[in-house]
Each structure stands twice: as structure tokens, then as C-alpha cells.
Amino acid sequence: MHIKIYHRRKMLIVAAFIVGIGLVLMGRLAYLMIFRSAYYQSQADALHERERSIKAARGLIYDRNQRILADNKSVCTISVIHNQIKEPEKVIRVLSEVLSLDEAKVRARVEKVSSIERIKANVDKALGDKIREYKLDGVMVDEDYTRYYPYKTLASKVLGFTGGDNQGIIGLEVQYDAYLQGIEGTILTTTDARGIEVENTSEGRVEPIPGSDLYISLDYTIQSYVQQVAKRIMEQKEAKSVSVILMNPKNGEILAMTNEPEFNLNAPYLLPENAETDAIQDALNQMWRNGCLNDTYEPGSTFKIITSTAALESHAVSQNDRFYCPGYKIVDDRRIRCHKISGHGSESFVEGLMNSCNPVFIETGLRTGVQVMYQYFDRLGLMEKSGIDLPGEASSIMHQIDNVGDVELATISFGQSFQITPIQMLRAVSAVINGGKLITPHLGVRIVDAKGNMIRLHYNEEAHVIGSEVSDTMKALLEKVISEGTGKKCFIEGYRIGGKTATSQKLPRGSGKYIASFIGFAPADNPEIIGIVLIDEPTGAYYGGTVAAPVMREIFENVLPYYLGQWPDIESDSGDGNE
């Protein structure tokens, strides 16, 4: 039984066969590992790497005095990773104590077998740090930013707020979202097959670019005072809402804008107690709505400023033209009443304005004619949106010029039968009193990025929409309205105030609901500040001259010394009584 030659030959063949196939496989291996390496490497990387975004800090919003109105706050998200927890009892105790959570609830989360479980989000950084100090295995404290509004309700409808993805929801936060947002960074991490990050693997990191800061024209001091007054008046008059806008008529910078009731920007989804809960989204939208520009109203008698301007500049009337008011005026087949039922009797145009006499303005409007009137509406920006840098501005609702008959023209002349927004009204009156320059009301002044590069924001201005003579005339007339006419309650000794009252009946007529409003400016000869006050559905007295004018006086009394930097010009008194 010796091993024969053929045995040996066959054994060699078997071995050679195995080694031969082995070499072929090595060749294949070399092909895979050299020539296909880049391909498989990239496939594998695509499989292993997860891109995790790093939030960019949102740009801040500053008022005109560099006071922060919208800030970022560091918050923490606390979560647990089940299979990394070593001392479950301690974890449960610490988390429930520090976060003041129900222990059973924490226990359920900690004991749940999941890859990661969130315990609580938006935790104060101090508490997050405290938890970190315990150095508990399996407890993750992730830092994050959240928007924070230090003054809560201050200018809530102007500033707006942001959603969970750092996106603006309303207000300036929406309007300037692209600047405020910044650019998210990314972390490239390696994960295992379940998508869990693996420690000690090299990370690719792209730093986020923080959002740019927005500087606005709003003045914190004025705004908070105005808001305080508006709130008090709303409560006193049991009104539906009170809107106040203060603006620099020369350049359109808004100093204050409120539409009480405002809401808490740090809890924007918290509805007031009396809100209807069956339509939550509608109620929220209602709460967030900024009546100063999102809603229209019939301006009423303040609109006589516009009618006067058109009539005077087109020479349809002159200041000393005489009119007669029997308490009504018949236009076509309609008898249109004056607010003074007994009539104002014989009066000049100037007296007509001071008395806010409807028959005088009906006559004025008819004399001016619809073509000229509309021409001035157009020049004064009433046929377009004001262009304010806030979202959702409403458009004016005007008659088609072809459909305006005498009756319509008559009602338009004293501010009825059409609707505009308060901001449009304020803009038009600004052009009348600033020498004829149509400005764009705005809040944003400049944008400064993280590197300090500044963009100054520019707004449209159109000069000479009316002549400066008529502008001067109108300032003088409107000052008389305050000193001697219906606006007496806005008279402040030592200051020259101009203005006009209005009492608009809300639709449907006869509902007994009114908007009392007042537009005022100061100093009357060279206005630095213009304001509008609207009290929506006041109870009791509802005349603009009675209700709205005193509100503007109160505001002016306090704001003018601060804003103009000068005390009232009173000879007998140094002005101590005014602050």
C-alpha cells in the first residue's frame, strides 16, 4: 500500500487547484480594494455619515437706542439614552427633582427601551448646567437657542415671534426673516447601522453663520408709555381695541405702534381667557392681528384734512369762502345730516373745518369735483398700500371713480363710504403737513451682520405731492382746530399742536358702534412727530374730540419733552407740572 506516483501527482493537482483558485480570489480582492476602493469608500461614507445641523443664532432686534427687543436665550433639551444609563434610580431622582417633574413620568421615560427619549425641552440653562454637574451616564444635555422677548407684550404685533424652526411667524420676524435667520451649520458624524452616533470618530464641522441684527426706529420708552396709556383707555372705555401710532412725519420712522390688546410674545399661543376655543386658529389670528395696518376703517372727519388740501390747492374753495349750515344738506334726493343737528349757521371755510361741519365739506367736495379729489387721493398715497415693512397690510377700499355720483362724492368728502387703514391715513396727513413729501412709514432702519457690515435700509419718498404753501396753510388751520375748534381737548399749553378729530360710525349704520379717532402733530409749524389714536367701540362717550383727543394730549404731554428734548414753552411755569 505504498503511495504511488499517480497519488502524488493527484495530490499536487488538488493543492495546485486550491492555491490557483485562491490566487484568482486574491486577484479579485486586489481589484476590489484598489480599483473599486474609492467607489465603495464613498458608498460606505454615505451610509455611515449623518449630517446634523447646528442652529444659527438668530439676529437680535434693537430699538432706536440699542435696547434689545428680541433676544436669544440659551436653553437645554434633556434626554436619556436607555442603554447607557448605569444608575437608573439616581437618574430618575435627579431629573425629577431638578426639573420639578412628576417622578412616575420621569421613570416611565427612563425605563422605556428606546434609543433616545426626550425628558424636557426648553429647560433653563442654569438647570441644564446643574444636571450636567451630576455627570450621569446616559443623560444628555443639549444646548440650543430659543427666541426670548424681554418685554413680553411690548410691541408684540410689530415685533412678531418665531416658530420652532427659527422661522418668523408674524411681524418684523417675518418681514426680515431672511436677514435674521442666518445660515445653519452642520456636523458630520459617523453612526452605526441604527443611526446612533459613534463616539471618537472624526467629525467634519461647518460653523453656522449667525443672523444679522435688525435696528428699528421704535423707541422702547415711548412704546411702553403709549402701550400703557392705550391699555388703560381700552379698559376705561371698555373698548374693543385701542390703536396708537407715533411717527416722524418727515421720514416715516415709526416711534411707537400699538394695537391693544397686545399679547405675550413669549407665549404667543396662549389665548386670552375669554377667547372662543372652538376655532383656536381663528382666535390666534385675531389675537395676532395688527389693526394699525391689517384692518381698514372709515376715517370719518380726519379725512376732511385731505378734502381741504385738495380743495385749497385746486382753488375750488378759499379760506374765507362763506358757507351756511342748517344742520343738513340735500344732495340729489338725499338729505345728509351734520353732527350738529341745529346747524352751525353761517361760517367761513376755516370755521367749517374747526367745527368739523359736514355740509361745508359736502359743498367743498362737490366744488372740487371727483376728478381732482381722486387725483389728490392718488398723490397722497391713499390708492396704494403705505409700503410699511410689516406683513399683511390691507388695501384701501375705494369707489370706482366712474361710479362716484354726487351723493358718493358728498360722503367721501367727510370721510365716509370708503375704507383705508390707519397707517395710510397717517401717511397721507404726514405728506400734507411736512411740506408735501410722501414718505413710506417704516420700522427697519439698518441691518448689521455678524461681521459688523451694515446695510442701511432705504424707503421710497416722493417730494412735492402737494405745494408747500397749501401745506403751511393746512398746518395753520389744523393748529386752529386744536386751539379753538373740536380738538380743544388736545391743547397743551406751551406746545403748538395741530390735529383733527373724527367719529366714525361703524357699519352697519345705526348699530351704535363707533370708532373715535384723532390725528395730531407737533410742533404745529414744523412737525417732528405725528400720531393717530383710534378707540374702537368705546362705551359711553364716543366723540373723537371727547374721547380720543385727550388720549393724544396725555401721550404728547409726556412724549414731547422726551422726544423733542425741550420743555413746554410756558412763561409763567418752568414746566415741572408736565412730567
Next chain:
Amino acid sequence: MIRVTAMNRKRFVGDWAMLGTVFGLILFGLLMIYSASNYTARLHMGNAFYYVERQIFTVLLGTAAMFLMMKLDYHRLLKMALPLYGLSLLLLAAVFVVGTASHGQKRWIYIGSIGFQPSEFAKFVLIIFLASICGAAGSMMKKWKGILLVFLWMMPAAGMVMVTNLSTGIIIMGIAFIIIFTASRQWLPFFVLMGLGGGFMGVFLKLASYRVGRIEAWLNVETHPKGYQTRQSLYAIGSGGLFGRGYGKSIQKLAYIPEAHNDMIFSVICEEWGLLGAGIIAALFMFLIWRCLITANSAPDIPGALLTMGVTAHLGLQMLINIAVVTNSIPNTGIPLPFISYGGTSLIFLMCEIGIVQNIAQQGKTYIS
């Protein structure tokens, strides 16, 4: 000549190079099992060393078994061939009755918590059995009839294995083919048998539809849902490049490759050690084959040479199929990499076989000297 060996039994004159290579591969295997399994073991078993600890135990057991085999004269083993074969058939039959399924196939018998794969035992026994009967058949092996008879003798075992575990079945057939091929003077019958085997394979693949799915996965490994495991293996191999990521730095082992410490361990070796490391491992296997060939050539008698060739075939075929699977050169099938992959039964019997070869080497060397 049996007497002569018995006289020199006290002094060990085995093949030191072969033994060293085997232990080198086993130790490297332990390192790689730790690297490939520590992440998932910590995750699922709560102990990063779970698989390594078990494998170390297996290695100790296997080493003991191997030394036993080294001391045991292989002729006594050859004499026990028939009863061993009977036992193996019994165990294989038992799998159908009391077997436990793993990965959808009944392949295991559990005694308490210790699992045992009768198919691995069958492999081991068949090598002894075939070496024994081929040796005994003598001149019968020159005839077609003798060759066919030998094949018929082993078919019950091979058939039973093949029903549940095609790849192990194929390996058994391959081992048998190589032993009989070596034993016989004939050439033609083996070419005929190879043709028949190929045809048989085709029919079998057509019949077992789940295997056809594997073939589709093999052809479309990048897209086929069943190609996942092989795809992950290719990612690992490709990521390795020339020099690899370094020991312990494989990412594909992070549960991307299912049970990376098992049949797919070679791809983790490629990822961590690169083409260089994988080449060294392959070269060690080639070296082992070569040492086996030397032993077979210097074996004292034909059964000894056939036994050695059986072991060579076992080792070689498993290594080739394993590497071919991880490189997607053939359809996916679960064959462990000898000495390196995690797994008890397979390693213990492989070490026993090395023990037998060592015994043959001792006797052969003694004989020659």
C-alpha cells in the same frame, strides 16, 4: 511500520510550521472576533467580550482535542471509521427530529445550552470514513464500480446534510471528490462526475427557490434587497484599501454587517488591515495547504495520505468559498473562515483534523528517517 512509529511515540516530531501557522490564525481570529463583535456584543449582550470569551473557551477545548488526536495513532481512528459513520448518520437523522432552527434552517442539536452541528461532525467523520474505505478498497479504486460504490457509501450522510445545508453539503461532496480522486488511478470518471455534479447543482438550485433569490441578489448585489449582507461586506472590503483603517477601526462592523464576527469576518479583516493584511492571511492559508501537501506526500501509507488530503480539502474549500462569498464572487452562502470565524463545532473539528494530520506527519517523518 506501525510498530516502528509506536516505538518513537514518546518524542514529538510533528510539523511545527503547520502548528504555528494554525495557532497564529486562531489567535489572530480571537483578535478579530473581539474587534468585529465588541460593539454589537456590548449593545445586545451587555458585555463587549461576550463572543471572545466563548471563543477562547472553544479554543481551549479544541486545543485539548487536537493534542488528543496528535497522540492517537490515526490507524486506530481508521479502524473506528464504520461505527463513527453510523453515529454520524444517527445524529444527522436526529436533527430532523429534535433539531433547532437557526436562520431558518434546522441545523443544530442542543444539549442544555451547548449547541452542536451534526453536519460539522459528519464532515470530520466522512474524511476518516472515506480515507479508510478507499485505502481498504485497494485495486478496486481503479475500476468505475469501485469509485461509484465509494460514492454510494457516503451518499446517505451527504444527502442528509445537503437537504438542510446546501453549502456544507457541497463542501462534503468536494472533500469526498478530492479523497476519491486522489485514491483512484482513473481520470475519466471524475470528469464525468464533475459534469454530473454541476447538473445536479443546477437542478437543486431550480428546485429550492430561496436559493434562486440568492442568485439574483448575487447578480444585482447593489440593488437587490437580499444582497444587503454581501453589499455591506463589499463596502467594508472596498473601504479597506491598501493598508486598511487600522485595528478596531472598522465602521462596517457597527451592526452594518450582520454578525460580523461570523462568516463575514474576512471583510472586517479587509477593512481594518487592508489588502496587505488580507493578503498575509490568504498567504498563511496557502502555506498551510503546502504543509499539508508535504505531510500527505510523506505519509506512511495511502490512508494517511488520503486523510491528509481530506483535511486539506476541508480547509481549502472552506477558505475559498468563504472568501468567494465575501467578495461576491459566488452567491451568498454561510461558510465560516477556518480558524478565524466565531463558531464552536467547526473550530473544534478543524483542530481535531489538524491533530490527525500532525500524527500522520510524526509517523511519516519517522518512517522516512
